[in-house]
Amino acid sequence: MKNLLLSSFIGLVLSSCSFGLYGRYSEVTQAYSTYPKAIFGDNFNSFLFKTNITVYGKDYSGLLVTKQMSPQDYRVIFTTELGMKLFDFEFKDTAFTLHYCVPQFNKPKLLKVIQKDIEVLLMNNLSSKKTELYRDKEGLLSIHKIEFGPTQNYYFIEKSSQHLIKIEQAKKRRKKTTFTLSNYQADFPGNILIQHHDIKLKIELNLLKK
Amino acid sequence: MYKFNSNTIVFDISASTQNAQTDGPIESMIKHRTERHTERSRSVLFSTTVTIILFISSFTFAQVPAGFKPVKDTTAFKQKMEAQSKLISTLESDFTQEKYLSVMSEKIISKGHFHFKKVNMLRWEYNEPYKYLIAINKDKMFIKDNGKVSKYDINSNKMFKSINEMMVNTVQGNLLNNKDYKAKFYENEKFYMLELSPLQKGAKDFLKVIQLYINKTDYAVDKVKMIEPSDDYTSIDFSNRKTNQPIADEKFIIK
Known part of the structure; x- marks a missing residue:
């Protein structure tokens, strides 16, 4: 009985911790059927970004191009x-292909993190996932929570503009990565900042051409 | 802080790729032969031989870029290039860079301006559609990006050293004597075309060939094309070229 009480108490503490991170938002509905609109899902367009990647004090700068080849590619x-x-x-769908990588950049851990970050931005195959809808106290935001295995992604949509302004990725009740999307022009973010909280990695994308 | 950047690009003419293209039809023709009677097999053998000869001759032909023919007197050309290069003390020009990626429908176009001063001072500056500046001042390299200036010792990093050599030699048309590349010389009515294939394995991984288009009227480099193993390429066209105008040394120090 004592053990049961102790387990219940620990369970309660843990569950309130899990609420601690996003506790300021209240749940509207579970099994919500509408998904956030994909940032890049725009008629097979290509996008060109001036890009800076800062990882553990090293800077990599260049141009990042994205191109939608088919609806999920x-x-x-x-x-x-x-x-x-x-x-x-x-x-492509859930598959990833590394077509080319210059030897100087071929660091498996770094490539994997960048790959995962880009996957979050591409928002491929969201509709196969279960989503829950939350809202803030002021009623300014719609927040979609979508589970990816042990990771939860929170998509913050500004109600007035319907723009996706932030994606937060959390794992084991800890905030892992924040994607901030700002300076919208014609419904596309002019600036995207990816800030990791558990490793020293920051990626800045500044739109040059759509 | 270490800034990763390089102008070195590449490709290799892979024998296996060529074989993959030629073996298919030949093999299928040989298979074909075994299924037919002797009389017809002679005819197929003949056509196979013809096919092989055609493939071989087309490969030999394909090595010369379209619209060009090999330069007969390469020594005279080299001497002329070197003599012209010696006459230049400063050089500046606008440039337009095109990046071709086979998967993209449009090329990425950037524009800028460069200054060069002997010996070994180069300012290479992008103005559109982004601001980015690389300056080389003897053994120092400066990169200005997002208003932030980073300074490097060229000799501290093999890659910076190769960027320096590549950029300075390209601007001067001085890659002729570089032992890291195998040079071939072609010409048409308007241009000499110097085609450089990297010999070192590291460079071959990412650069197939560099083509320098040298104007026959003044022996200036009008265009540089760097082709990668995938056949994606970067080409840089130079315009509004000015030679031997005074350029202050301060132009090559970035603060």
């Missing part, structure tokens, strides 16, 4: 300003 290529290709990724 995206190509993402990173080159230096001088034209040298650094990596070439393809995201």
Whole structure:
């Protein structure tokens, strides 16, 4: 009985911790059927970003190009300003293909993190996931919570503009990564900042051309 | 702080790729032969031989870029290039850079301006559609990006050293004597075309060939094309070229 009480108490503490991170938002409905609109899902367009990746004090700068090849197929290529290709990724449905990577950039852990970050931005295959809808106290935001295995992504949509302004990724009740989308022009963010909280990695994307 | 950037690009003419293209039809023709009687097999053998000869001759032909023919007197060309290069003390020009990626429908176009001063001072500056500046001042390299200036010792990093050599030699048309590349010389009515294939394995991984288009009237480099193993390429066209105008040394120090 004592053990049961202790387990219940620990369970209660843990569940209130899990609420601690996003407790300021109240749940509207579970099994919500509408999903956040994909940022890049825009008629097979390509997008060009001036990009800076800062990882543990090292700076990598260049141009990032994204191209939607088919509804669930995206190509993402990173080159230096001088034209040298650094990596070439393809995201098709749930599959990932590394088409090319310059040896100097071929660090498996770094590539994996960048791949996962881009996957979050591409928002491929969201509709196969279970989503819950939350709102803030002021009623300014709609917040979609979607589970990806042990990771939860929270998509913050500004109600007035319907713009996705932030994605937060959490794992084991800890905030892992924040994606901030700002300076919207014609319903597309002019600036995207990806800030990791558990490793020293920051990616800045500034739109040059749509 | 370490800033990763390089202008070195590449490709290799892979024998296996060529074989993959040629073996298919030949193999299928040989299979074909075994299924037919002797009389017809002679005819197929003949056509196979013809096919092989055609493939071989087309490969030989394909090595010369379209619209060009090999330069007969390469020594005279080299001497002329070197003599012209010696006459230049400063150089500046606008440039337009095009990045071709096969998967993209449009090229990425950036524009800028460069200054060069002997010996070994280069300012390479992008103005559109982004601001980005690389300056080389003898053994120092500066990069200005997002208003932030980073300074590097060229000799501290092999990659910076190769960027320096590549950029300075390209601007001067001085890659002729570089032992890291195998040079081939072509010409048409308007241009000499110097085609450089990297010999070192590291460079071959990402650069197939560099083509320098040298104007026959003044021996200036009008265009540089760097082709990657995937056949994606970066081409840089130079315009509004000015030679031997005074350029202050301060232009090559970035603060």
